[in-house]
Amino acid sequence: MSSSPLERLQRRFVRSVTFAADADLIAAVTGGGRLSAAEAIGVYRDAYPARLTEALGETYEACWRVLGDEEFFAAARDFIARAPSRSYNMSDYGEGFPEFLESRPHAEDAPFIGDLARLEWAFLRLFHTRAHEGLEPAALAAAAGSESILRLGAACVLLSLKHSVYGIWKRDRADDTPLEPTEWDGAQRLVLYKRGTNQIFARELSVPEHAALTALAQGRPLGAALDTAGLDEDGARELFAFAADARLIVAVVGG
Amino acid sequence: MKTAPGVRAGMTGVGLRSVHYPDLLGRPSTAVDWFEAISENYMDSEGRPLEVLLKIREDYPVALHGVSLSVGGVEGPRSDYLRRLRRLADRVDPFLVSDHLCFTGAHASNVHDLLPLPYTEEAIVTVARNVAIAQDALGRRLALENVSSYLSYRESVMTEWEFLIAVARRADCRILLDVNNAYVSARNHGFAAEDYIDAVPAELVAQIHLGGYSDMGTFLFDTHSRAPTPPVWELYRRAVRRLPDAPTLIEWDADIPEWAGLEAQAVQARAIRREEHELKPA
Numbered sequence: 001m002s003s004s005p006l007e008r009l010q011r012r013f014v015r016s017v018t019f020a021a022d023a024d025l026i027a028a029v030t031g032g033g034r035l036s037a038a039e040a041i042g043v044y045r046d047a048y049p050a051r052l053t054e055a056l057g058e059t060y061e062a063c064w065r066v067l068g069d070e071e072f073f074a075a076a077r078d079f080i081a082r083a084p085s086r087s088y089n090m091s092d093y094g095e096g097f098p099e100f101l102e103s104r105p106h107a108e109d110a111p112f113i114g115d116l117a118r119l120e121w122a123f124l125r126l127f128h129t130r131a132h133e134g135l136e137p138a139a140l141a142a143a144a145g146s147e148s149i150l151r152l153g154a155a156c157v158l159l160s161l162k163h164s165v166y167g168i169w170k171r172d173r174a175d176d177t178p179l180e181p182t183e184w185d186g187a188q189r190l191v192l193y194k195r196g197t198n199q200i201f202a203r204e205l206s207v208p209e210h211a212a213l214t215a216l217a218q219g220r221p222l223g224a225a226l227d228t229a230g231l232d233e234d235g236a237r238e239l240f241a242f243a244a245d246a247r248l249i250v251a252v253v254g255g
Numbered sequence: 256m257k258t259a260p261g262v263r264a265g266m267t268g269v270g271l272r273s274v275h276y277p278d279l280l281g282r283p284s285t286a287v288d289w290f291e292a293i294s295e296n297y298m299d300s301e302g303r304p305l306e307v308l309l310k311i312r313e314d315y316p317v318a319l320h321g322v323s324l325s326v327g328g329v330e331g332p333r334s335d336y337l338r339r340l341r342r343l344a345d346r347v348d349p350f351l352v353s354d355h356l357c358f359t360g361a362h363a364s365n366v367h368d369l370l371p372l373p374y375t376e377e378a379i380v381t382v383a384r385n386v387a388i389a390q391d392a393l394g395r396r397l398a399l400e401n402v403s404s405y406l407s408y409r410e411s412v413m414t415e416w417e418f419l420i421a422v423a424r425r426a427d428c429r430i431l432l433d434v435n436n437a438y439v440s441a442r443n444h445g446f447a448a449e450d451y452i453d454a455v456p457a458e459l460v461a462q463i464h465l466g467g468y469s470d471m472g473t474f475l476f477d478t479h480s481r482a483p484t485p486p487v488w489e490l491y492r493r494a495v496r497r498l499p500d501a502p503t504l505i506e507w508d509a510d511i512p513e514w515a516g517l518e519a520q521a522v523q524a525r526a527i528r529r530e531e532h533e534l535k536p537a
């Protein structure tokens with residue numbers, strides 16, 4: 001299919017911004033002010049990585065803090081060079097950045113960086129999720145039996161990470177004492193949630209607690225979820241009380 | 256929805272920015288009449304940003320201003336984008352929905368910038384087709400804003416303002432006249448900004464933008480990182496003489512001042528309009 005002049009021009013412009021200035025585009029334009037044609041195209045080309053770096057910096061603020069300007073900007077530059085933005089919304093940019101950060105050489109100094117980035121991405125998603133209306137504890141207790149299916153609200157995210165990053169994420173921005181390996185040592189399981197309003201809460205979960213909530217999220221009945229997770233009676237009671245207080249459950253089906 | 260104070264002729268507003276949420280949530284009395292919200296910051300969020308916008312809407316008229324319609328893009332507007340924008344507009348009930356007369360890249364590679372179009376018949380046809388799709392999906396008329404540019408195309412066959420006017424007429428949409436952008440483009444491309452401002456028919460103008468550029472030495476850059484400069488204020492004065500009713504908006508997107516500093520710009524814009532229309536002896 002032959003393309004129109006406008007199609008060709010737009011394709012050349014995008015290529016010039018995201019890759020390298022196209023000779024045909026340079027020939028087709030006049031620079032504004034005292035800029036040459038190539039310099040004028042350069043204004044748009046320079047703005048592109050700057051804008052996407054800013055978007056990454058907003059989403060992955062804690063990673064930026066940990067890595068420092070030089071390494072974060074270098075990582076952003078390399079990521080942007082290989083990952084075009086496919087969303088109309090720039091704040092959606094950066095899916096896949098956690099895995100990308102993990103694959104870079106600095107991962108030896110900060111082996112937790114991918115998990116920290118995953119936590120930040122999950123936080124952003126939750127930030128934009130509507131706060132659900134969870135069942136009141138009394139209503140939940142009255143309705144739930146061991147055969148019931150408990151529906152988790154939308155504003156609730158379960159995370160299972162290989163490193164303990166929640167403390168690093170929460171760290172005071174002004175605190176620039178170096179991180180110690182003990183701070184990220186060991187796996188960490190978290191639930192992030194909203195409790196009726198747009199405020200976001202987090203709670204660390206034990207291995208069985210995480211397994212039980214994951215089973216509930218998958219639609220397993222309450223009794224089966226608690227059993228497969230291997231929670232003892234006290235543990236099950238504590239988790240249930242937390243889920244009720246945090247208004248995690250929006251509906252009880254059957255049972 | 257409670258009915259907010261209505262749209263008034265010649266009202267003055269500012270861009271709603273998240274740094275000012277804490278100032279505004281206490282419902283202070285302000286000197287601004289209305290707010291403009293960046294559509295993309297709210298259309299994909301069911302969280303705090305939307306909550307704040309809907310609160311603001313209880314007290315003020317609101318316009319939605321997008322940056323991602325890519326109305327000049329050859330691929331046409333994305334249907335997911337239009338669906339989300341429609342949903343937001345239905346919730347917010349804005350007095351105006353606007354975007355820019357430009358393209359922003361390709362669907363598979365969005366460069367998130369306001370890239371200039373060549374001033375050609377093909378571009379007019381493309382924009383008119385896309386505006387029809389968008390206005391149909393939104394159930395509203397759009398306003399398109401003139402953008403600042405740093406290059407011009409050799410193939411252009413008309414001036415920037417002839418292009419802007421032709422698009423508005425052909426597409427049956429309105430114009431968001433950015434006085435700062437007209438000034439930046441005039442300086443960068445060597446034409447008289449006054450000719451631009453004088454040429455735009457008043458009946459097509461739905462709104463006016465005012466913002467600040469940065470002088471990079473070799474060209475003017477539309478950074479929205481400072482207050483409008485004196486020549487832009489003068490150009491604004493010239494514009495409001497002919498456009499007494501168009502709402503005015505102060506845009507500030509980088510190095511954003513504290514609330515009072517932004518408010519002061521709105522006060523200045525209002526003073527200029529008053530000088531031109533209320534205080535002048537007949």
Ligand SMILES: [Fe+2]
Pocket residue numbers: 400433436464465466506
């Ligand atoms: Fe503008």
